[in-house]
Amino acid sequence: MRGTIAQVRTYERSVQLLMVNQFTINLGFYMLMPYLASHLAGPLGLAGWTVGLILGVRNFSQQGMFLIGGTLADRLGYKPMIIAGLVLRVAGFATLGLVDSVPALLAASAATGLAGALFNPATRAYLAADAGERRVEAFALFNVFYQAGIL
DSSP: OHHHHHHHTTSOHHHHHHHHHHHHHHHHHHHHHHHHHHHHHTTTOOOHHHHHHHHHHHHHHHHHTHHHHHHHHHHHOHHHHHHHHHHHHHHHHHHHHHOOSHHHHHHHHHHHHHHHHHHHHHHHHHHHHHHGGGHHHHHHHHHHHHHHHHO
């Protein structure tokens, strides 16, 4: 672990921040999802298939819109897309906790997916740009942070 941290410290602050940011995004996301499913099935009383549909819309919209998010990141810049994606994700998840109609839940879920499609490609492109010649090593370290957040 000390070796990994020492290795991360050899990178610019922006690369370090991207790694820590990805860790916290994954940590928060994977801590939230079981509670979200419980909220949808429990207090809202939605059927299992509806809960699966709402959660699936988020995944489908994120995976389906990576091209859009990457294109916007290339045209508008990495930082603005990362910030926009994170703000939209917070708003989408807050909305998931506040609304109780299925159409509103589906829209909020799609918004959280779009948010991921905005910040994920931008994060990786920013990492590649700022890591320079050491981008392969940087992506390996990035994946350590990514997976640690999931764990």
